Amino acid sequence: MSDKxxxxxxxxxxxxxxxxxxxxxxxxxxxxxxVKSIRMGHCSIKEAFVRIENEEVWVYGMHVSPYxxxxxxxxxxxxxxxxxxxxxxxxxxxxxxxxxxxxxxxxQVYFSDGKAKLEIGLCRGKKLYDKRQDIAKRDIMRExxxxxxxxxxx
Numbered sequence: 001m002s003d004k005x006x007x008x009x010x011x012x013x014x015x016x017x018x019x020x021x022x023x024x025x026x027x028x029x030x031x032x033x034x035v036k037s038i039r040m041g042h043c044s045i046k047e048a049f050v051r052i053e054n055e056e057v058w059v060y061g062m063h064v065s066p067y068x069x070x071x072x073x074x075x076x077x078x079x080x081x082x083x084x085x086x087x088x089x090x091x092x093x094x095x096x097x098x099x100x101x102x103x104x105x106x107x108q109v110y111f112s113d114g115k116a117k118l119e120i121g122l123c124r125g126k127k128l129y130d131k132r133q134d135i136a137k138r139d140i141m142r143e144x145x146x147x148x149x150x151x152x153x154x
Contacts, residue, residue, distance in 0.1 A: 018123035027084030033067040050104035
């Protein structure tokens with residue numbers, strides 16, 4: 001990614017619940033007041049999910065708060081939003097999603113060179129023991145960093 005990126009929303013829960021195998025950058029089809037609201041940081045993708053319908057990619061459950069100065073031009077905050085991808089990428093994703101255990105999950109919303117982008121991930125679900133292993137690894141790393149810091153202070 002380039003250095004002209006402004007992160008708006010991040011889906012940390014996706015990394016906890018899924019193994020992310022591949023990431024794709026997609027464009028978002030938005031209306032004017034939605035873009036202004038996202039620029040102000042009023043966007044959430046915690047409950048969002050991605051579907052492929054009729055060779056088009058849609059994100060559902062992405063909440064974009066109404067723009068306070070937008071009056072009648074505001075759209076429904078929960079409306080499905082179309083994602084912009086190449087047909088070849090969509091067909092590839094469709095083949096992968098039909099395999100057992102794969103799903104598409106929105107990972108983050110950001111502005112890249114002034115354009116709203118959504119990063120989606122091709123993911124496999126984690127089992128409970130996988131989550132426990134990740135937590136244990138994180139605890140071990142945190143403990144090692146703490147020990148390293150204490151040794152360097154002496």
